[in-house]
Amino acid sequence: MEKTGKPTINDVARIAGVSKKTVSRVINRSPLLNQDTRARVEAVIAELGYVPNVQARALxxxxxxxxxxxxxxxxxxxxxxxxxxxxxxxxxxxxxxxxxxxxxxxxxxxxxxxxxxxxxxxxxxxxxxxxxxxxxxxxxxxxxxxxxxxxxxxxxxxxxxxxxxNDSDVVVEAVNHLISLGHSRIGLIAGPHGFRSARERRKGFEQALSEAGIKLPRSLIADGNYTFESGLAAADRLLDLSPRPTAIFASNDEMAAATLHAARRRGMSVPEDLSIIGFDDTAIASHIWPPMTTVHWxxxxxxxxxxxxxxxxxxxxxxxxxxxxxxxxxxxxxxxxxxxxxxx
The missing domain is CATH 3.40.50.2300 (Response regulator)
Structure with missing residues (x-):
């Protein structure tokens, strides 16, 4: 019989011997669809020249x-x-x-x-x-x-x-790593107020120090905004301290990279004079020198x-x-x- 009009999803389903829903799954590359079924439906689609009407289906x-x-x-x-x-x-x-x-x-x-x-x-x-x-x-x-x-x-x-x-748990691990190497004067560049991620990361930071019996002076906490510029200002504030921290945990990689920049401006060597850990494991962490220890999110x-x-x-x-x-x-x-x- 000569075909009239454009083929429809009903035509594909009838000829392939499957339901319309199965045809839809083939069109949308459902990951667990049976391969034999997929191949049969795709062959019928190709034979009929069927093109899904996205607007009609959406309606x-x-x-x-x-x-x-x-x-x-x-x-x-x-x-x-x-x-x-x-x-x-x-x-x-x-x-x-x-x-x-x-x-x-x-x-x-x-x-x-x-x-x-x-x-x-x-x-x-x-x-x-x-x-x-x-x-x-x-x-x-x-x-x-x-x-x-x-x-x-x-x-x-x-x-x-x-x-x-699990931000707080992994920050505990990161700070414990610093403590295990002998660091006790550890600074925090916190994330922006109102962010749960910032709160969870600060929670993990404080928990690790508390469990190790290390006091955390308020002066060792500087606020950032997850941006390079805010990290630079926060790092300068921490590195102006006397004595200054021997390690800094920054709540994301942008602020960690800024901390490295601030240290280098002062002629400090990383990690010999200052250890730095970031969070996110974005490209910047592995592209700067030295490559940054960080949390892979x-x-x-x-x-x-x-x-x-x-x-x-x-x-x-x-x-x-x-x-x-x-x-x-x-x-x-x-x-x-x-x-x-x-x-x-």
Whole structure:
């Protein structure tokens, strides 16, 4: 029989002997689909010349094939790494990523997010810290029926709505490493106020010193904002002290790199005169000299897992993969840490 009109998903399903849902999974590269079924459906798609009508499907499903990323974060590298993880998860699918920065200090933040979700009709949204710590944003998503996952430095929600790291625990490990080498005058460059990550990292720092019986003078804590410039000012403040610290833990790699810069400006040698540990394991940590000892934060894996959590319903329960909610960070040993000089 001569074909009339464009082939439809119903035509593909009928000829391949599968359901429309199975055809949809083939189109969207569901990871656990049977390979024989996939090959059969793809052959029918090729034979018929079927091209999915994304707009029509979006209208029928009452959502667009879009995942959203909502953030208010000064760390551009962190946001880029999350995007990389999401894009890895949706590669070869019909889904696209839309990024929406917001102002957490705005009185209209919740209304702005609600309008954004209503306008874009997202399939799901990933919310980055620190705005992920706002329970009212989760309430907005629930009210609109928008799937969501929150990212944080500790558990904030049910596992299906959460990807988290163990920031305080791994900072305990990092500071214990400094203590084991003989450091007792250790400075902290803290993250910005209002960030749970900053709070968790400071918590781990203080816990390690307390458990070792080391007193922490307030003068050894300097506030930063996760930026190089703020790290430079904080490092200068700590290195102006007399006696100055023999080691500094910076709450992210940008501020750790700034600490190295501040030390070099003073003619200090790293790690001989000053040991430095950062957090994130971004490219800057391995590209500077000496390469930076830092905490590897598995942010790309967290972004990928968050996206797959959002897509679990789309792939169907029988195709779902249980994604982890906790992503342990690990201490990466490089060349910026050594025992303190004798007598320092």
């Amino acid at each position: 029928a499903l009452r959502h667009n094939f879009l995942l959203g990323l909502i953030h208010d974060n000064p760390n551009a590298q962190m946001v880029m790494n999350v995007q990389a993880g999401i894009l890895e998860a949706i590669r070869d699918t019909e889904f696209e990523l839309i990024v929406r920065p917001i102002d957490r200090g705005s009185s209209t933040m919740l209304a702005d997010v609600r309008a954004f979700l209503e306008r874009q009709r997202l399939y799901g949204v990933l919310i980055l810290p620190p705005v992920s710590e706002n329970d009212m944003l989760a309430d907005v998503c629930n009210d609109l029926g928008t799937r969501y996952v929150r990212m944080g430095s500790t558990a904030l929600d049910a596992p299906e709505h959460m990807v988290a790291s 598995p942010i790309i894996s967290m972004g990928r897992s968050a996206a797959l959590k959002l897509l679990a319903d789309f792939f169907g329960d029988d195709q779902a993969v249980e994604e982890p909610s906790l992503f342990p960070s690990t201490l990466i040993h490089r060349a910026s840490v050594a025992p303190p000089r004798a007598g320092s």
